[in-house]
Amino acid sequence: MPTRELLSPAQRPQFVELPDAMEERELVRHYTLSPEDLAHVDPKRGDHNKLGFCVQLCLLRFPGRALGPDERVPERILQYIATQVGVQPEVFEGYGERENTRREHLAEIERTFGYRAFDVDVKRELAEWLLPMALGTDSGVALVTALVEEMRHRKIIIPALSSLERLGWEVRHEAQSLVFERLIGGLTPEQRVQLDGLLSLPASSHQTALVWLRQAAGAPSPGNVLKMVEKLEFIRALSLPTNTARLRGIVP
Numbered sequence: 001m002p003t004r005e006l007l008s009p010a011q012r013p014q015f016v017e018l019p020d021a022m023e024e025r026e027l028v029r030h031y032t033l034s035p036e037d038l039a040h041v042d043p044k045r046g047d048h049n050k051l052g053f054c055v056q057l058c059l060l061r062f063p064g065r066a067l068g069p070d071e072r073v074p075e076r077i078l079q080y081i082a083t084q085v086g087v088q089p090e091v092f093e094g095y096g097e098r099e100n101t102r103r104e105h106l107a108e109i110e111r112t113f114g115y116r117a118f119d120v121d122v123k124r125e126l127a128e129w130l131l132p133m134a135l136g137t138d139s140g141v142a143l144v145t146a147l148v149e150e151m152r153h154r155k156i157i158i159p160a161l162s163s164l165e166r167l168g169w170e171v172r173h174e175a176q177s178l179v180f181e182r183l184i185g186g187l188t189p190e191q192r193v194q195l196d197g198l199l200s201l202p203a204s205s206h207q208t209a210l211v212w213l214r215q216a217a218g219a220p221s222p223g224n225v226l227k228m229v230e231k232l233e234f235i236r237a238l239s240l241p242t243n244t245a246r247l248r249g250i251v252p
Helices: 024-031 035-039 047-061 075-085 089-097 099-113 120-134 140-154 161-184 189-197 209-214 222-237
Strands: none
Touching (some): 047 075, 089 099, 120 161
């Protein structure tokens, strides 16, 4: 069964890890709390709950996911949030003592600030949105990046990275199938056989016709011009539809 991973091990940390070193501009942009945000903190009992609530809210905004169990929040981020709340950052250590409190806070943030969980309906919604992009690129990192940014915009809580990779893989697979169907949809059975023949290795040759066609022409010379003419005549003999991709809507 083919793997449904889109990212390399080196690419994954940028989507899941909080940066220890964040520029001041990015820190202010992502983690500044408004007076309305802080108004929801006042009723919370205990400094650790006040700070924990705000940390959860900030992480949902960037990078867009929920606070993980026993997750270490970089000191600079934690200090910046704690200063706004008016508490010491060290009190955050007591926030994980009651898992129910963390879940209740997350549910409250979802209701109050309009966040949505990643469920079947959301997955279908995102797959439909991502398909046009997948028709234009098969880059795994580009597809996952687009998904993450769109989920932040729509206030959808980003799930485990494996779920995003699986969604991107499925959409990319659908796009590839759609492109294939569009490309061959207008071909006759004879033309399909001819195209398959480009991949066959003739007994009298050490390379397929496709490899031969893709070889560079080389420096301008009478001999190389004749080789190019030979390739053009070979392609014309296939009698394939011209400009198939554009005619079938793959290329705008």
